[in-house]
Amino acid sequence: MSLTDTASLHQRIRADIEARILGGDWPPGHRLPVEAELMTQYGCSRMTVNKAVSALADAGLIVRRRRAGSFVARPRIHSAVLDIPDIQSEITARGEAYAFRLLSVRRRAPARGDADEAELAGGGALLALRGAHLASGRPFALEERLISLRAAPAAAEADFALVSPGAWLLEHVAWTEAENRISAINADGPVAEALALDPGAACLVVRRRTWRAGERITNVRLVFPGEAYELVARFGPGQA
Amino acid sequence: MSLTDTASLHQRIRADIEARILGGDWPPGHRLPVEAELMTQYGCSRMTVNKAVSALADAGLIVRRRRAGSFVARPRIHSAVLDIPDIQSEITARGEAYAFRLLSVRRRAPARGDADEAELAGGGALLALRGAHLASGRPFALEERLISLRAAPAAAEADFALVSPGAWLLEHVAWTEAENRISAINADGPVAEALALDPGAACLVVRRRTWRAGERITNVRLVFPGEAYELVARFGPGQA
DNA sequence: GCATCCATTATGTATATACATATTGCCAGC
DNA sequence: GCTGGCAATATGTATATACATAATGGATGC
Missing domain, CATH: 1.10.10.10 (Winged helix-like DNA-binding domain superfamily/Winged helix DNA-binding domain)
Known part of the structure; x- marks a missing residue:
């Protein structure tokens, strides 16, 4: 202490x-x-x-x-700061139909030699997910996610074909800290196809790590079409 | 009151x-x-x-x-939230030499028909700047900035060949609110050349608007090489 | 000139006390 | 049973007081 x-x-x-x-x-x-x-x-x-x-x-x-x-206090859904972007509400706010298509789920151990995955797993197993967020049936974002089953054991029972992993986690696991790393890439073949873009088109990549009181919860990598999507954050000077 | x-x-x-x-x-x-x-x-x-x-x-x-x-308080260089990225300290933190090259400065009225510029100007004039941030002599980011001379009249006298506009503003004008809009684009000819990238390379674009107690201060658009640069933000749930 | 010590100063923490104010829940009256 | 009003309760604000603590700036001694 x-x-x-x-x-x-x-x-x-x-x-x-x-x-x-x-x-x-x-x-x-x-x-x-x-x-x-x-x-x-x-x-x-x-x-x-x-x-x-x-x-x-x-x-x-x-x-x-x-x-x-x-x-x-009951935790707010939306952080006013730089949201954990809630993709679903963003899509429905535009008047489009939202859906999440689960591509794969797998329970696995952290990759050997990957220190970050090992830390995320914290000695337990990981749930590895891939999926796509759809707006009116068209792909809007790709998601690759790892969930620490030690931090969120209930995730093993959740049906991510019904609820997107992000929405499920927001509902079921409190978070105290998050880190976004934002960069841009050129879409390679599979990504371009999945997002219905020309190969080489600029895409926005958000990689987020989330903690609860020092314990790692989840890692996620989201890929958005760069010119069609804007990440918006409003904030004040805040603290050190 | x-x-x-x-x-x-x-x-x-x-x-x-x-x-x-x-x-x-x-x-x-x-x-x-x-x-x-x-x-x-x-x-x-x-x-x-x-x-x-x-x-x-x-x-x-x-x-x-x-x-x-x-x-x-002197405004913090770094906000813990989603920084006003301080490009200079980021570059020097990597052990590289920082420089700002001013490409143009012009005092002008807001563009006719541009409601956002009119609001920024608030009835006064604007200072329009273009420049490049250099790391060890190589271009690292492009900056296009508009400053409201009504909100920051002293900017008219500042020598932006010596201090980058961002650094000058952080020193001289307090801000209470900011908004970042982040997207990705493919570098077109001039941008690719300025950043020494292949045409079509993915770039990260940050557009920021800044306020002080409700009054608009400045707009800036920054273009970074997408794969070489990462915008990092750490934050907590925060307030409503 | 220079380093050391110390009194002074301004903030930091904690207590006891007093009264204000919003609300809940009970009780009386019908 | 329903309603209006009242008393109890928990937080909100403000004061006077006391001592702790960090750090400055000047005085002292060499």
């Missing part, structure tokens, strides 16, 4: 509560102890508890309501 | 200081009054002032240092 020794009391209280929320002990909607109780639990004044809990409210982790109490 | 009537005292103090910073009265690096002085200015206790100023520090707008005082 790095915070537990040096940090100030209200910071430790905050970290403690945060850990319970992120760890899943306190699920969304859970009511947390009232300030008076936390105050006896931590043996401090209400002002100190208030500072810790208000900070969590500012950070959006909990919601506070007078007289009612404080509750773990 | 929507905040000035109903809001609590510390919120009004916070909003007041925030307005001075965003309005430019207190530029980056400016030292703000010590808590004792704010306390007499607003006629309240230090705890109240502290709450307001600490909140601004949490939000990253100011930096506080014991004994030294509180200072308006």
